[in-house]
Amino acid sequence: MLDIKKIRENPEEVFNKLKLRGVDQTLFNDYVDLDRKWRDALIEVEQLKEKRNALTPKGKPSQEQLSQLKELAESVKKKQDSLLPLEESLKALALQFPNMSCDVVPEGDTEDHNVEIRKEGVLPSFDFSPLSHDELGVQCGMLDFDTAATVTGSRFVNLRGKGAALERALIGFMLDEHTLNHGYEEVLPSSIVNSRALQGTGQLPKFSDDLFKLEDTDYYLSPTAEVQLTNLFQGKVLAEEDLPISVTGYTSCFRKEAGSYGKDMKGLIRLHQFNKVELVKIVHPERSMEEWQMLLGHAESILKKLKLPYRVVELCVGDLGFGSARTVDLEVWFPSQNRYREISSCSNFLDFQSRRAMIRYKGKDTGKASFVHTLNGSGLAVGRTLAAIMEHYQDVDGSIEVPDVLKEYVRFERICKITKNL
């Protein structure tokens, strides 16, 4: 949510930012006008109330006072009721506006305008034609899409045998890195969240199409642990000296992937359910960019330890997520696709989420409550990491070597082709 005071002070500046993200001028003007109307009406209501309060005696009112008060009460109620639709519209509009992007964010409307910042690692050279992870996964008995389609439907997978073990190992490895080496608190949150939480992080009201909603409830399957982890602090006023707060958590994420028909139909890239280890930081506004860089480094360290080549990409304005002011994606190399694919997205939301979710800190010296900044990033998307590992660590015989850092977790060294699928 944007700062209404900023909009009042400098509507042009705010709109120029929003325009980059496709916000309609009329919609924005409506909002500004409505706010003016609301404030005017509020002043009237409060004046009426002031009058009423002044007239109200300490004890029982006389007959004469009573009739006056009755009249006033009537007009207060009437005027007050006229406020309600204004407030509702204002709130509904306010929730629709995306965050303003930072000045450094490159212009552009599609991912084609994203800017590559740097490349890390060495691209592999195979002396055979590398298989895709889904081919490898099926022939090694790791990935079972058929049974998943039977039990559930398309875009689901059953991880089996060493595939399941490797995924589990990856989760453990990532969490250990973040908790032991990067100072995050581990949280294992609920998978189901309510609409208030989703509104707090910005998934609602605009993006309900991509969410699985549980029938007859206010519950949704969470699309990302960003929701659970950020909303841990919903409504809180934190002590300034407790910042920054860093939490990490592994969850399954559930997305409808509406509008992605035909895209990435094979393999682990785009599923309705996938595992992700998420990083969330609640930070002091003055430190948010530094903390964001650190968070990015934490996500990168996983790729480095797994020896997977990747690149760092700064998203253009048009590709930014709704609440983000600035986002950098990590994209890992997929040999079979001969291109980089997103595996992490690290964003700084500034005070956009904290306004919605009412997350504040109390200044040590000022004693005043101000909004914190929130950051998050994947650290990493586990399924995609598994896929990348399979492709990079494959051999000519169709077997897959386990990356060194995972060997102590899984206690096997290699995954080989199997002859029979059950």
Place this chain on the structure above:
RNA sequence: GGAGAGUUGGCAGAGUGGUCGAAUGCGGCGGUCUUGAAAACCGUUGUACCGCAAGGUACCAGGGGUUCGAAUCCCUUACUCUCCGCCA
């Protein structure tokens, strides 16, 4: 799933329909005393919104209602606790 009890300021906890933004205690902040600290004593101490300001308005879990007037009465939702049942 059934029965009951709750939800009040940072915390604990009182509150008869009007004098309640709300007693009291703790905590916090400031001061006196002290070489310093503790103790004691005195004072002070919620948040949001509107307004250039003076100031005003609102808030006792959320929403609705009764009333001239609601923390207090009624309805409703959420959450917490106790007991019973069921269950991993």
